[in-house]
Amino acid sequence: MKILVVDDSATMRRIIINHLKQAGYSDIVEASNGVEALSRMSGIELVLTDWNMPVMDGLSLVKEIRHNPNFSSVPIIMITTEGAKEEVLEALRNGVNDYIVKPFTKQIILEKIEAVVG
Amino acid sequence: MDVRYINPFINSLINTLKMMMDLDAVAATPFVKDNSKTSGDITGVIGFAEKKIMGSVALSFPEKAALMLFEGMTGEATDEINRDVEDCIGEVANIVAGGAKTEMAGQGLSFNISVPSVVVGQNHSIRHKAETPVIVIPFSVKDETFVMEVTMKLTD
Numbered sequence: 001m002k003i004l005v006v007d008d009s010a011t012m013r014r015i016i017i018n019h020l021k022q023a024g025y026s027d028i029v030e031a032s033n034g035v036e037a038l039s040r041m042s043g044i045e046l047v048l049t050d051w052n053m054p055v056m057d058g059l060s061l062v063k064e065i066r067h068n069p070n071f072s073s074v075p076i077i078m079i080t081t082e083g084a085k086e087e088v089l090e091a092l093r094n095g096v097n098d099y100i101v102k103p104f105t106k107q108i109i110l111e112k113i114e115a116v117v118g
Numbered sequence: 119m120d121v122r123y124i125n126p127f128i129n130s131l132i133n134t135l136k137m138m139m140d141l142d143a144v145a146a147t148p149f150v151k152d153n154s155k156t157s158g159d160i161t162g163v164i165g166f167a168e169k170k171i172m173g174s175v176a177l178s179f180p181e182k183a184a185l186m187l188f189e190g191m192t193g194e195a196t197d198e199i200n201r202d203v204e205d206c207i208g209e210v211a212n213i214v215a216g217g218a219k220t221e222m223a224g225q226g227l228s229f230n231i232s233v234p235s236v237v238v239g240q241n242h243s244i245r246h247k248a249e250t251p252v253i254v255i256p257f258s259v260k261d262e263t264f265v266m267e268v269t270m271k272l273t274d
Contacts, residue, residue, distance in 0.1 A: 011191060011209045015191060015192060054233075081220075081231075083216065084223040085223075101216075101220070102138075102216060103134045103138045103213050105137050105138075
């Protein structure tokens with residue numbers, strides 16, 4: 001499975017990618033904002049994205065993906081510090097499949113991925 | 119400052135270090151800061167604001183503590199503060215502020231948080247967003263210590 005990890009923090013990308021690799025996912029692409037992510041969507045089967053990023057934020061990225069017929073069905077999990085109920089609902093309304101609030105453990109990420117791509 | 123508004127930051131920091139690094143942070147007695155200097159070699163700062171509140175939180179680490187956190191977060195060791203460590207400290211500050219934001223939203227006090235900024239160097243100064251007393255909470259993790267500074271101004 002080809003996974004796109006989108007976060008403006010290199011540390012957070014590194015943590016998520018380490019967790020994915022330890023679980024056997026090896027085909028991983030990185031992006032530091034929504035614009036970079038859109039340019040790297042070819043062949044992507046799962047997107048893990050932050051919300052607050054410069055250039056293009058995660059919510060805008062989700063909207064772009066959902067409105068692009070080439071990628072509209074790709075599962076998206078948002079991983080963010082935005083944990084208030086209204087924000088979770090807004091993300092889900094805009095097409096996010098699942099939602100992880102930072103901080104998280106490796107187990108939480110892997111369980112959410114399994115639930116989404118099953 | 120009302121302790122109800124400090125506890126979410128303490129809770130969030132302890133939770134962040136436990137979940138992301140499996141580290142147990144222990145808070146010591148808070149005190150009021152009497153100058154603008156920080157105690158650490160690297161500090162991550164985040165401002166927060168909304169109609170009813172304005173303030174900032176800073177996490178200031180001695181070099182050894184920062185390197186320990188970096189290794190705990192990424193699983194990779196380094197022997198000096200570099201751009202990767204700076205990014206890591208900024209992200210820790212971001213997660214801590216985000217956790218506090220979520221808890222305080224549950225108390226009816228909402229705010230937005232800024233992008234983190236990171237300052238490196240011995241005896242550096244931090245200018246907090248609100249001109250109100252700065253509460254310093256010392257923490258210990260394993261054999262290392264660091265501080266969290268929180269200040270906020272509430273308006274009706």
